[in-house]
Amino acid sequence: MxxxxxxxxxxxxxxxxxxxxxxxxxxxxxxxxxxxxxxxxxxxxxxxxxxxxxxxxxxxxxxxHTVIHPKAILSEYSSIGEGTVVMAGAIVNPDSVVGKHCIINTGAVIDHDCNIGDYAHISPNASLAGDVKVGEGTHVGIGASVIQGVTIGKWAVIGAGSVVLKDVEDYAVVVGNPGRIIKYTEK
Known part of the structure; x- marks a missing residue:
């Protein structure tokens, strides 16, 4: 609010x-x-x-309405979709694209050249390195880290504190360090 x-x-x-x-x-x-x-x-x-x-x-x-907290840091070379909410302390770096109706939560970091699909939620203090792709509806949990160049499929869940080192399939639930798939959500 x-x-x-x-x-x-x-x-x-x-x-x-x-x-x-x-x-x-x-x-x-x-x-x-x-x-x-x-x-x-x-x-x-x-x-x-x-x-x-x-x-x-x-x-x-x-x-x-797109809502961007004044204490969020957005590159002028990034793009934020309609209906998306970007919270305080979030950072969206150059050439990143955030889809519509996303939540970029408090302190989340989206580095350069990332692409965040519609309806995704990047939780507080989650960090996405450069060139990460996040599919539609995916939830990246609090404090999760994703290394550069990784693609996360649609409607996946990345558990809190997980460290994602390789691509993640659609509907996968990933937990741990290093992150591993433990199950799949329902389509």
């Missing part, structure tokens, strides 16, 4: 399917079904689950 406020934007409402509160920071929380989306509505989907974020973005016809 502070990313939005510090960027100078305002929040009209927070949508939640099961609101437990009526307000957060004096912003009304309403059921998603009670919110009327118009063609000029500007939305940010701040749900951590990559599949749910994708489902919502495909279901709603609206403009999606």
């Amino acid at each position: 502070d990313s939005v406020f510090l960027q100078g934007d305002t929040i009209e409402a927070i949508l939640d399917d099961s609101p437990k509160k009526k307000h957060l920071y004096e912003i009304p929380i309403i059921k998603a079904e009670d919110f009327k989306v118009s063609s000029d509505t500007l939305l940010t989907i701040s749900i951590g689950d990559n599949k749910v974020r994708k489902m919502i973005s495909e279901k709603i016809s609206a403009k999606f």
Whole structure:
């Protein structure tokens, strides 16, 4: 939320399917079904689950707002997709491309020439060396490290603290140092 406020934007409402509160920071929380989306509505989907974020973005016809915390460092030669959120302390270096509706979390490092697919989540303090490819919907866990030139397939999960030294297949779950596949997620 502070990313939005510090960027100078305002929040009209927070949508939640099961609101437990009526307000957060004096912003009304309403059921998603009670919110009327118009063609000029500007939305940010701040749900951590990559599949749910994708489902919502495909279901709603609206403009999606990209949120970049003012203390994030983005190269002017990088590209950030619509609806993506870049948190404080994150670094995106030159010639990197971040897809739409991604989360680049606090302190994450995306080095030069990386390509992050739509709906991916790069967790706090995860580090991607140069020329890393991350597929659609993949989650790179907190503190994970990926060496240069590695390709991680779509909808994969890289466990917290894992060290990825070689390419990862679609839907693989990788843990450990060095990272190894322990199972596959459902397609």
